[in-house]
Amino acid sequence: MPAAGPRLLGPAEVRLLAAELDLRPSKQRGQNFVIDANTVRRIVRESGVGPDDVVVEVGPGLGSLTLALLEAGARVVAVEVDDRLAARLPETVEHYAPEAADRLTVVPADALRITELPGPPPTALVANLPYNVSVPVLLHLLTLLPSLEKGLVMVQAEVADRLAAAPGSKVYGVPSVKAAWFAQVRRAGAVGRHVFWPEPNVDSGLVAWERRDPPATDVSRQQVFAVVDAAFAQRRKGLRGALRGLAGSTEAAEAALRTAGIEPLARGESLAVGDFVRIAEALAGGRA
Template sequence: MDSVTSTDQPLLSGADIRKLADILDLRPTKTLGQNYVIDPNTIRRIVDAAHVKSTEHVLEVGPGLGSLTLGLIDAAQAVTAVEIDPPVAARLATTVEEYRPGSADRLTVIEGDAMRISAADIVDAAPQAADGPPTAIVANLPYNVAVPVMLHLLAELPSIQHGLVMVQQEVAERLTAQPGSKIYGVPSVKMAWYAQATYAGTVGTKVFWPAPRITSGLVQFTARKPPATAATRAQVFEVIDRAFAQRRKTLRAALSTWAGSGTAAEELLVAADVDPKARGEVLDIEQFSRIAEQKQLRDTR
C-alpha cells in the first residue's frame, strides 16, 4: 500500500531552514547546488508523486538540511541520505530525531560524493530498519550534476525500481524527451537504457532558499530491463556519444571514424536495420543497441 505524507507531521518551514543554516553558519553555494526547499506542501507533493511504499528503503541524494528527508521518513521504511557537505551531513540525523523522535534506526546519513559512491558503500551503511538495498530514489538533485549522478546511481544499484527527482526544468525535459524531439539527446537515450521516464510537473522558484533563477522539473521514472543485446552498456553508450557529438550529421558520417570508414559505418547501420541517412535524434535505445551489437559482432569475427 502506498504511503501518503501526513499533513499532521511537521515539516521544515522557511524559518526552520534559516534557523538551521544559522546554527551551522551555512551560506548556500552554487558550487554544491545548495537550494533548500522551504515549502512543506512542495515536499508533500514530491513524496506523494514518488509513490513511496511503507515497506521501501529509499535513497536520497543531497538531503541538505532535511526538508525532503522528513517527508521520506514519514512515507518509507528506511532512508539512506548521501550528503557531500560535511557539516550539513553531520547535522541531519539530529534534525530528523528532533522532528521525528525514535526514527534513528530508519535513517543512515553517508557523507560523500554521490558521483563516486558505490553500491557496497550504500548497502553496508543501510539503516537498521531496512530489509534490503534501496528500491527507490527520491531527491532534489544539485542542478550541475543531476544527469551524471542519476546515471551513476542507476548503474550501481540494479535494485532501484522507481523514483522521482527534482532537477533543473531544462534537464527534466531532456531526460524525458522522446526520439524525434529537438531536445532529445544523450541524457534522454542513456536514461532510457535504465528506465522509462516521464515529466511529472514543474516547481517554481519561490519554494526554495535561496531562490534559483530558473524553475525546476520533476522526473518520475520506472526501471526497465536494458535492451537484449550482445553489446555491453559501455559499447552502446559510446555509439550514443558519437552520434550526438555531431548531431547535424547523418549517422553514416557521425559514426565513420568509430566504424573505420563511411562505408563500414553504412554496412553496420544497414545490418542493424537503421537508415544510414538518419540522424541520432530519431533513434531509440533499441536501435543504438543494435548498432553497437553489429560493431561488436564484426570486431570478434
C-alpha cells in the first residue's frame, strides 16, 4: 500500500503546536501563522514549484507552508530566526510527513544576515514573509542567490501593490524599481485575514516573480540603486533637485539627466528601471 502524503495543518493543529511550545506569536517578528490548508496549497500551486525544485522558505513558523511544499515534492530549505520554531520544525515534519523528512533542511538564522545556504543551489523562493521586513528580505535573497529562478511570496497587500507596480502608478516607488532589476513581477491574488492565527489587522497579497537578466550596463547595481533611492527620497521634487546631492550640484544633475534623455523636471515615479540605469551611467560619465 503506498504511503500517504503529508497531512497539512489546520486551526487545531496550529494551536496545539503553539501550546506545546508555549508560543505567543510575536508582532515584532511578524508572526501570523496560516491555519488553512487550502491557502498553502494555493500558494504552492501558484508558485509552480515541483519535484525538481529546491525551495527557500523564509519564516516557516509552525510548518503550514513547509508541509505543502513537501507535498508538492520539492526540497525545502527553511530559514527561521526563532530558535524554538527552528528546533521544532523537523519534528513536526517527521510527524505529519515522515516520508518527506529527508527533503527538509532547517537553517536557524535571520534571513537578512545569511551569506550562504547549505545544499544544492535553490531554484525558488516561496514564503509567507514576515511583513515588517518583507521587501529587504526579498531583495537580499534575490541578490545573494542568483540561482533563484522564480518565486511567490505573501506580503502585506500594500507592499504587494508596490512590488508589482508599473511606472506612473501612484504606488510605484523604490521597491517596484529594485524588484524590476531582478525579475518580472506580478500580483498573484489576495489572501483574507481569516486564514491566519492570530488574525492580522492588515490585508495580504501574493506576489509572483520570474528572474530575468538585469539591464546590460557598465555601472554597478549599487550605483543604479543609489539613483533610485535619491529619486524617491523627496517625491515632490523633480529629478534635477532630487539628484543634486548625488551629482554634486543642480547643474551637474541636470546635465546628467539630459545626457540620459530624461526631462530634468520629471519625477522618479515616471521612470522605468532602464531610465535609472541611463542616469547612473551619465552620472558616472560626468565624474570620469
